[in-house]
Amino acid sequence: MITVNSRRNYSCRGRRDSFTFTKWGVVTLTVISPKPQPVLSVSPSWPNPGASVTLNCEGLELQSAGWRFFWYKTVPDLSKRNYRPSYTYELLPGSTNGTEQNSFIINGPTLTAGFVCRAGRGEPKFYTHYSEVKFVWSADSAAASLSVNPDRVQHFRSESVTLTCKGNSTEWRVMKSTERDHLSFCSNWGKMTGSTCTINMNWSPSGVFWCESGSGEFSNAVNITIHAPKPQPVLSVSPSWPNPGASVTLNCEGLELQSAGWRFFWYKTVPDTSKRNYRPSYTYELLPGSTNGTEQNSFIINGPTLTAGFVCRAGRGEPKFYTNYSEVKFVWSADSHPAASLSVSPDRVQHFVDQSVTMKCGENDTKWRLRRFTESTSPSHVRCSNWGTMHGSSCTIDRLEDHSGVYWCESESGKFSNSVNITVQDDYDDIILVSPVHPVTEGDPVTLSCRDKKQNLLSNVFFYHNDKLIQNDSREELKISAVSKSDEGFYKCQHSGKESPSSWMSVRVTLSSPVSSSRLLLIIGPISGIILIIFLLLLWRYRRPKDLCSFRSDKNNQRSTTNHRAEIEISDNNAPSEGDALYASVKPSEAAAPAEPKEITYTMIKFKKLRKKRKPRKPEERVVYAEVKPRAAELAPTYAVVNKSKAKKNRKGKPAATNEPVYSEIKSGATLNDESAL
Template sequence: MGHTLFGALGLFSLNILLYCGHAQGVPQSVLTVSPSWTSPGDSVTLTCRWRFFWYKAVPDMSRYSYYTYELLAGGTTGTEQDSYILHGQTHTAGYQCRAGRGDPVSYNQYSYVKFVWSGGVNPAASLTVSPHRLQHFSTESLSLICEGNSAEWRVKKADEDGYVSSCSDWGEMTGSTCNIDIRARSGVYWCESATQSSNAANITIHSVRHPVLTVSPSWTSPGDSVTLTCSVGPPSAGWRFFWYKAVPDMSRYSYYTYELLAGGTTGTEQDSYILHGQTHTAGYVCGVGRGDPVFYTLYSDVKFVWSGGVNPAASLTVSPHRLQHFSTESLSLICEGNSAEWRVMKADEDGDVLPCSYWGEMNRSTCNTNTRASSGVYWCESETQFSNAANITIHSEFIFI
């Protein structure tokens, strides 16, 4: 896999400068002064001596995400300088430092591991990302595959704050492959064996939100055209849009199945779709996809286009026959048409859709409302049809003037 795609930092035989700052705590710094007795006008030298020790981090495969520390070449006596130059860096590697002083040397704690990443190919350890790209979405499957001269691997990730975690924190390790789940986030990913680190991949994982469908107009007269518009969060480029009709699923309470609209198997590049000659109430859904093969996000919520026009196959009758009602009076919603099974639905002003059982009682093809009923658009559904819709206002009490 070339470094053009997976160049996390793109380091090829470069010189790397390491810097070490020692933490406060043990051992305490020791200050010397010279001379300790002076005459007026003398100069005094203050000396605080530390020696710095430089290590390569070696994966400890027996201890989850730990590392052991190997002194870099010639590093047994440390350096007086707080920086160290690595010449000819070729592969991903981790480094640590610590400071010490005295004879025998008393050390402070090790620093955290810091990584130098490379996208360069390492025959002894390689990372393959599948699908083969750096931009991914949280709802699609993503595999990180380790290959090389080892029988045991682990996959690591460093986030933007430098925090390093292992595959088990955001996926599942199976053999030499890490299959990530929805907990995965953007970061630099790489493989480790007991002796090697692979090329690194700087992967961006986008959280995918539900697409949002809008319909215009939401109330139609027979023959009107209706525009469906589907929006998705960033990145917005590169999506294909898929358009569906909602079909009532009578076996699952208030659910719907989705049927692609005519000619919709390949989707559209445009985020809008025009329905010509709308005649009856209907529900619609959109979805978005990208890639080859196409990866789909979640579906949008169902949005309805309502019609008051008569549909011989499905009709709603409101009894008493008016659109203004009061919560204290009885109200029946009667379904008729070419079906033996019906349900009555209501959409409130926020677009939430609920069946009769939430605000009434369904008796065969009639819904008798109770005091929980509220204003909204009401209609009947069978397994194949939607009835005319009624925009009913239900007042909570009588108003005396």
């Protein structure tokens, strides 16, 4: 019995009769397994436009034993619904009789295509199996094309990606080849609807994708890289302790695909004390100006800024794919929120490691949590219950080891308190600087001192401001009678070779300070000037006379009774209309007492047009009263009777020529009241 993969020697001989035999002939018979299958390789798999491609058919043990190699181009066959995609094969030009060499060169240009090879020998020809299909990919398209939405190479696993085939055919399949040359089509890792394949990113690894049509065309090929979970950007804030009114810059970084169409969204955190998680919980509110995202990965917040937390995330595509939120980053302020505050007892920045410190959250809320940030721990993992004891709104820390950092309160209603810096002196034998933990108001007195672990007040202390020695005498304290903004900075003390840590003393500038006043004047000054100019223009326009009138008046020497004489030139041609105001200057007579100031007095004369009657009144009966208000406060008002006379017309209707002025007598108010004729 002949078995597979066996090799045996067989012999035979012939016989002519019972006594005559031929010589033994020896035959070696080798039985191999089923047809061999060569291995095809292509180089390069992504050729440049117009470049040639080399095919190699390898893997045959008896390669030199008379094999000839045949080269084929694949044609998609969509009629067969197999698990593996089906193809038919077309011999390449120049390969009809096979080639002696196991390599074959295809000259460009080359579009996306699949190739196979096989070998044959003998007559009749014995052929090996076809090799597995190998592809040459091209970004160029001819009769078919593939588009990707979102239109980019790299995607995240939680994104939705669709591949759409276009061309003359009505039947399509979307193919994918992975790094391990695994060939599959859309139904294995997505959903095919018409000519569109929607990728299930959880089942689809990275690979090369292309379309194959029912009429046998290949589309352009695209490389798609699938990243595992959503990325998480890294937020940074600068500065973390801004001066009052200063701006703060947020930067959202750490995305590998930062330039690939991301828009950045910026949020302010709101404390959520309802959740009892190990990590403090927050909700997020979009910052103004961030509703549609920003193209830049930086965002500026203009002051004033209180203590607050911020996060960022990025999004792209439609529908929008978002990254995870960044970790919370905080901006701290020593100024307290009207609805939240933090106080420290003892009320100082520096403390010894074995001392007890109590921090109390206060104002309107009854439910609080105390937070801290240290250089060695993440702010998301620390609160009072982890390193202290919370009683109501107070947190007591019995031992301050490794507790240097920033502390603040968060309320049930979502408010942040002021922040305080706490510095722990770990060396028992060292000293501390006693300085205010809260900002000092400009103009207030402040006292700094140096103490040892027994709380003894030390004398002969050196005090430093920003590393500059400012006091080195026998005094025990550094006293500043009226602190100013220039006193802000880092302070420390030295005593007997021991040095305290440095602590920052903040100075709060009030609105009444010279700095604030000067800024206010810079704003109010120009505005006041503009208002004054407008007022003067309106006054000039209002007081401009429509007709010119001049008054001449004589003033008696007596202060109690003053007679004025006014000269008024009036005619029908230049008489003011009804309701018009007439201004005239009244000059005092030269006989006035020299002691009295020679001021010009103005009067307003209003003319009223009389209705026509059957029996017109005489011209001298038409009178106008005017009130003349002298500038001297002690003089009584003076009234003037102005007689307005018409010029007589001659028969030709022309007025009689006259240059004679009309004079009026100005009488005091007392005299005017006594005349019964008026």
